[in-house]
Amino acid sequence: xxxxxxxxxxxxxxxxxxxxxxxxxxxxxxxxxxxxxxxxxxxxxxxxxxxxxxxxxxxxxxxxxxxxxxxxxxxxxxxxxxx
Numbered sequence: 420x421x422x423x424x425x426x427x428x429x430x431x432x433x434x435x436x437x438x439x440x441x442x443x444x445x446x447x448x449x450x451x452x453x454x455x456x457x458x459x460x461x462x463x464x465x466x467x468x469x470x471x472x473x474x475x476x477x478x479x480x481x482x483x484x485x486x487x488x489x490x491x492x493x494x495x496x497x498x499x500x501x502x
Contacts (some may be wrong), residue, residue, distance in 0.1 A: 458462070460471045477484055 454466060454469070458466055459465045461469055461472070464472070474484060
């Protein structure tokens with residue numbers, strides 16, 4: 420048997436040079452289920468890759484990530500007048 424044969428071993432590959440930042444996120448079960456389904460529908464992506472691509476799409480479409488209200492009370496539309 421030869422040393423170093425990794426045939427058939429699936430490994431998680433990370434882009435070199437990028438730091439890994441672990442974060443714990445708490446979600447209500449219904450929100451977690453929505454993200455899980457979106458990950459599967461997007462080609463079985465991991466949640467981290469899905470979130471990276473979601474952020475990139477929002478930035479491309481709007482120029483930045485949206486700023487959200489810190490409470491769930493701010494879900495309705497905000498009406499402002501232009502300067």
